[in-house]
Amino acid sequence: TYLFTSDALLHVASGIQSQLTSRDFDFIPEVPRSEKFPYRHLGQACFVVELDDREYRGKLGGQGSFDCTKCDPPVPLSLKNKQLILQHNGAHILFDPSINRSDQPCGLCLRPFPRCNFVLTTGQGTDSARQVNWKLSTCLRQLQFSMAAAMKWSLKSPCTNYLIFCPLRCGLVIWTYNIEAHYRSPRHGLTSLTNTPIPYAMTAQEHACMMEIYQNRRVQPQPRNFKQKSRPPLITSDRHSTLLAMRTLETEDPAIPDIDLSRLRPSETEDSESSTSNSLDSDNNQAPNSEDDSEMPQRGRRATRRVVLDSESEDEFGDDWMEYSGPTEAERAQLVPTLAEDDIDREIMNSAAPGLDHSTPASPPAPAAPNSPAPAVDGETVAASASNPPPAPPSAVPPPVVAVSAPLIPPTQTGRPQRNKKKDRKGESCCDCGVVVTDAAKTDMTRTVECTKAGCETGWYHVECVEIDRPRKVWVCKSCGGRKRARR
Numbered sequence: 328t329y330l331f332t333s334d335a336l337l338h339v340a341s342g343i344q345s346q347l348t349s350r351d352f353d354f355i356p357e358v359p360r361s362e363k364f365p366y367r368h369l370g371q372a373c374f375v376v377e378l379d380d381r382e383y384r385g386k387l388g389g390q391g392s393f394d395c396t397k398c399d400p401p402v403p404l405s406l407k408n409k410q411l412i413l414q415h416n417g418a419h420i421l422f423d424p425s426i427n428r429s430d431q432p433c434g435l436c437l438r439p440f441p442r443c444n445f446v447l448t449t450g451q452g453t454d455s456a457r458q459v460n461w462k463l464s465t466c467l468r469q470l471q472f473s474m475a476a477a478m479k480w481s482l483k484s485p486c487t488n489y490l491i492f493c494p495l496r497c498g499l500v501i502w503t504y505n506i507e508a509h510y511r512s513p514r515h516g517l518t519s520l521t522n523t524p525i526p527y528a529m530t531a532q533e534h535a536c537m538m539e540i541y542q543n544r545r546v547q548p549q550p551r552n553f554k555q556k557s558r559p560p561l562i563t564s565d566r567h568s569t570l571l572a573m574r575t576l577e578t579e580d581p582a583i584p585d586i587d588l589s590r591l592r593p594s595e596t597e598d599s600e601s602s603t604s605n606s607l608d609s610d611n612n613q614a615p616n617s618e619d620d621s622e623m624p625q626r627g628r629r630a631t632r633r634v635v636l637d638s639e640s641e642d643e644f645g646d647d648w649m650e651y652s653g654p655t656e657a658e659r660a661q662l663v664p665t666l667a668e669d670d671i672d673r674e675i676m677n678s679a680a681p682g683l684d685h686s687t688p689a690s691p692p693a694p695a696a697p698n699s700p701a702p703a704v705d706g707e708t709v710a711a712s713a714s715n716p717p718p719a720p721p722s723a724v725p726p727p728v729v730a731v732s733a734p735l736i737p738p739t740q741t742g743r744p745q746r747n748k749k750k751d752r753k754g755e756s757c758c759d760c761g762v763v764v765t766d767a768a769k770t771d772m773t774r775t776v777e778c779t780k781a782g783c784e785t786g787w788y789h790v791e792c793v794e795i796d797r798p799r800k801v802w803v804c805k806s807c808g809g810r811k812r813a814r815r
Contacts, residue, residue, distance in 0.1 A: 333567055336374055341569045344376050360561065373567035393468075397423060397437060402545055409472035414486040418541035420504045421534075429512065431505040434488045435468040443467070445490055445500040459490065485536035487527075494524045503527040756787040764789065772798040780807035 358364055365372045394401035397419050404412050416434050419426055426432055430439035446463040450456055456474040477489035488504045501509045506527055510517045517523060756764045764787040768775050776795060777787050780803045788804060795802070 333373070337567065337569055337571060340374055340376055344569060360558070365561075368564060368567065371562045371564035371567075373564050374569075375563045375567070376569050395419075397425065398544060400545075402547075406470065409470050410476065410484050410486070412468075412470065413472065413477060413488055414484070414537075414540055415544060417486040417488040417504055418537050418544060420488070420502075421537055422541040428505065428508045431501065431508055431512070433466055433468075434490075434502045434504070435466055435470055438467065440501075440505075447490060447492065447500050457490070480530075480533060482536070485533050485540070487529075487533065491526070494526055504529075756785060758785065758788050758792055760789060760792045762789070776802055778802060778804040778807055780804070783807050 366374065392403045392405045394403055395415060402415070404415060406412075413434055416432075416437055419437060420428065420432055420434070426437065427439075432439055433443035436443060442465070444465045446460040447457045448460045450458045456478070458474065461469045474489055476484070478487060480487050488502055490500050491503060491506075493499050493501055493509065494506075495510075495515060497514060499509075499514075506525060507520065509515070510520060510523055758764055764775055769777070769787055774790055775787055776790055776793065776798060778785065779801050783804060783806070785804065785806065790798070793804065
């Protein structure tokens with residue numbers, strides 16, 4: 328089973344409702360009400376599709392029926408029974424004096440040809456009837472009716488007005504009640520229909536039934552009274568209606584506690600300068616005077632700050648962490664790690680270069696004291712002058728570099744790979760016959776031939792062994808997939 332929230336189901340129902348067209352209402356199934364359908368919550372039906380716009384409601388509300396334009400007063404025709412619509416319009420075509428049959432009116436909307444044109448397609452299956460292609464047809468009443476049911480005559484359904492192709496193969500689709508008018512139209516211009524193939528002929532019984540339908544066209548059939556079980560009225564839930572799908576409800580959740588922003592402070596891991604600039608930025612609500620910060624959005628600069636909830640008391644460092652400048656010289660000396668074997672190899676790869684003396688390991692010189700004499704250079708002693716003070720010690724002691732006599736690793740080739748040139752096969756090659764092909768024999772193309780396939784193990788062959796009629800510059804042996812070409 329799947330669990331969905333009420334909001335998600337309401338949005339899905341609203342999305343399906345917005346995509347419905349007038350033709351889709353004919354395919355909506357009718358399901359009888361039961362204990363499990365529709366879904367109820369606290370005795371009220373949920374997820375009811377309702378319309379809020381009056382204009383849209385009137386547009387879809389009238390899709391269950393439409394009024395006949397030829398009847399006065401208008402007669403409503405239900406869309407649920409397509410055969411009744413064909414009977415009503417067929418009676419107008421046959422007996423209504425206001426309709427000119429030479430105009431070949433449509434059996435669904437009564438508009439003349441060619442304003443209303445149809446295109447037929449072959450149905451699925453061997454015995455299936457033809458179907459209407461509504462994408463290419465121009466009828467206003469796009470009603471899905473059964474062509475096979477319209478062909479059959481019965482007392483309950485006497486109308487046999489359906490669509491057929493023209494028997495004279497003019498390429499048009501016509502109604503069977505308009506076949507005689509189509510033959511007399513300017514397209515064919517036939518005056519006599521004696522020798523004309525007419526696949527359809529109305530019987531006298533059908534003519535009498537259609538006349539009765541035309542005379543009683545304003546009489547609406549009365550629904551039959553069935554004994555219905557007493558049911559309570561269906562009450563819908565307003566909280567689960569699609570009218571709420573597109574509305575924004577501003578509610579406050581009491582489960583989310585309020586956070587006091589005054590108790591927020593910068594994290595201990597951030598730098599003092601960045602925390603000070605961020606605090607000034609939040610107080611003054613101004614961007615810092617930096618080119619990078621000016622281009623960065625305001626929200627992006629604020630997102631880089633990390634804040635934590637302040638505890639009841641100050642941390643153990645207090646304000647001393649703001650003035651901390653780093654470890655001392657003695658602490659740095661203790662923090663120098665001892666190089667392992669992997670680190671030594673890495674240092675060799677990074678610092679070793681051609682011409683480096685690998686005989687003795689190099690060690691960093693010890694820093695001289697301020698009052699100690701300078702080391703001897705070329706046998707002379709240079710005294711330190713008071714006017715030239717010694718340089719300040721470095722901020723960090725560099726790790727010692729140990730030079731070990733090891734072969735240098737050649738640098739890897741970077742960039743576009745180059746195609747390797749084909750190497751000449753020098754030396755002696757042994758043919759399949761077992762005789763060695765010498766270098767002197769390779770120069771004579773009438774006696775030897777070379778396989779030009781890259782990676783050939785043999786390379787050179789005797790012309791007699793491979794049965795070649797003439798010397799060739801490009802040739803592939805059988806071992807490398809070579810074969811004779813078929814003559815055209």
